[in-house]
Amino acid sequence: MTFVTDKQTLADLNLLGKYKIGSMFNLFNRVKTRGGELLLEEMFRTPLTNAEAINKRGACIKYLQELDVKLDINWELTEMASHYLTETRPANQLSSIFNAYKEKTQEVMYRSQKYYLNQRHIYAMQEVLLSASNLLGQLLKKSKAGNPCKTIQDRLDKIINAPALKQLKAKYPYTVSQTAQCQFLFLNRYRQSLEELLRLLYEFDVYISVAQVAASKGLIYAQADDSDKNDLIDVENLRHPSLSNAIGNTITLSKKENVLFLTGANMAGKSTWMKTLGISFYLAHMGFPVAADSMRFRVMEGIFTSINVPDDISLGWSHFYAEVMRVKLVAKEVSSGKRLFILFDELFKGTNVKDAYDATLVVTQKLAKYRTCAFVISTHIIEVGEDLKGTPNIQFGYMPTVMQGAVPHYTYNMTPGITTDRQGMIIIENEKILEMLA
């Protein structure tokens, strides 16, 4: 089972993208190897859908955060070592000796680079082994009870302490016979082990990178859950992980109240709060930490958002049509019985108020019936909220605007209810337009 989502959602929540400012990938990307970077990207692309796996990964990261271990590894040398393991495998010890002498001769005769390159490769591999044993040393020294990383740590231990590798005393620059010996050990006898070693190092690299971010930002680990009895999403003081002094909000979406109907003025922070929910939900499904006091969630099968359907109102009608098609896509997924988290910000803003009113109302009512999905729906058309009040499984929240004189201020604290802020006329009055025309 895979976690379903789409491009629009990934863009709305600004999850991926090494070269995108403020993306979540960038936030957690403090890895020290190319392989780690690829693994991190893969984790971002495939969130988990199994509570045990999620909790386990979270526990590993948390454990490494508590231990405060550091990975001391060189990016280029690791790349070189990983490239080395793709070279042809020497058939046996004899052939590797023969090759070493042949290449040495070629170097002397007509300055072939091959022999020198092999030396560099062997050196890189030894450096990686050194980094790994350094990491292992830290893990063993600081080891605590109930180590969730035990399995991967033991594998690491076993590979590094393989007798032949451990006894390898060769130092750069190597003699021809040392070169031959290393070639045989690395490329033949321990090839698989070393490949696994790199994978393990990448995994540790990602976990340690995430742990460091968690420590520096004060993030916590969400608790995943497979049981249908519990709440769908339950967060306390949840904040946006990239914003430095974001204001936190608390919410529980359960089977009894699976819809949050969010209102508020345009600048009041609706979109940020919805993005925060979406991002945290997504990160939690990766087993990654979130910015909150606590978070528990029922593992779901996907997320769809419609937050930044570009504010390109100039597109007009076609924009509305695009929105309808998006709702259709979501309706298809929801009605197929999947457990999903759906976030719709300012639904149907591409059309006139009356159409938007009707459409938002009926779509919200229909969606709300799917109790195994969680929904957050925001709108500036507060009248829709009044008509939804009779529906028991909808909870209402709004982002308040406090008028200080004529200037609006925003608290960013979600408050239960529907906003009564009638900013529309206030703004017209503030601009003194009617007086001008009198």
Add this chain to the structure above:
Amino acid sequence: MVKYLTIDDQTISDLAIFGKSGKASVYDLYNKTITQGGGAKLEELFRHPLSDEYLINAKAEIFKCFSLQEYSFPIDSETMGALAYYLENEDVRSQLQIGSQSFSQKFKDMVAADSDQVFVHDGVQASLRLFYKLGEFVKQMESGVRGSAYEASFDKLVELVNASEFAGVRQYASSKFEVKLNTIVLSELDKQVRFEYREKMLELLDLLYDLDVFIAVGQVARKRGFHFSKAMPKDSGALNYKQVYHPHVEGAIANDLYLNKEHNILFLTGANMAGKSTLMKSIGVALYLGHMGFPVAAEHFEFAVRDGIFTSINLADNLSMGASHYYAEVLRVKEVAVELSQGKQLFVIFDEMFRGTNVKDAYDATIALTKAFCNKTGSQFIISTHIMEAGELLQKESLSIKYQYLPTEMKGSIPVYTRILKDGITADRQGMIIIQNEGILEMLDAGIKGKEEAL
């Protein structure tokens, strides 16, 4: 001082006066000019429509004269381009050196002409072609323009073409592409055209650019069957459109509209696809072109000259500034209010007023502003909205508002649009029809059915 119409970037982009990213623009529609200078002159006209009925009508008379006769611009664009480039160079050092030429210099010239010589040669040859062709053209044109609005400019043109200063040039002018000239003659002609009588030459080019624009616009009017509008004094306060349509829409359907001091507001309703925006744009475009004296896409069009045109059709919100769409709308209304409060007489279009806020606020704001606009009888407004309730409330009072709508007729579940204005207010909306046609609600109903039974 010439009075110009007040317009701004928002209006220009709403009415698609100048195109962006390959979209059809009004400017492109009329830009059939041959010369670059003509194109620039045309753009200048589009940038600065007039706000003076005498000037506008005088301009229109000239265009009309050219729309009746089938002229084509006598000189090819390469010649005109070469001349413009040639005259740009005022550097005396680029003149040809005669007499002092050494033998070796002459030899070099024989082998390969230097760049200055090529430059002078090309420029002079272009001048010769110009004068030859103009001489012919002027003779041929004479009978057509006598007594027309173009006569004054034509006289000026004839005078310049036959000016004694250019006797030397005329002497060598010929229909040939290349006239054989020796270096001494070449240098002499160069001196005359480019330095001594430079001012006259530039004046002549300027007249030709104007002529290019007149011919181009006249040709568009003739080919597209556009008609000329009539500018009326500002105080008449009336706009009278007969069969106006949008020049960019294929098979566009034409409508009539009459606004005056007693009815200075059109309250327009209709579904999204019914053609409100297109209608409003065609009305705005015709008025804009009318202020330039240009032919418009209408059978007949009379308008009281305006101080400015303000539209708010495709308003973009500026999120980076932290302003919401609603706030952008309010600011636009404020801009208009400022102009109105200064006593300006405007033409204003508001499409989908206050779509960025909730229904109640949009309702209140629409009513408050529409009423306020009623007092400005010297200005005309077109306001489109979906909040028909606002219209119903306004109808109860006797205000200077005209209520019209663009109807939608349902053929089964498929909406059909007539695009012809009717009196009254409509509640037609298409949003829900689209949602229903996509079958979204049924999809959700079907999905829950199985589940409820299971529960």
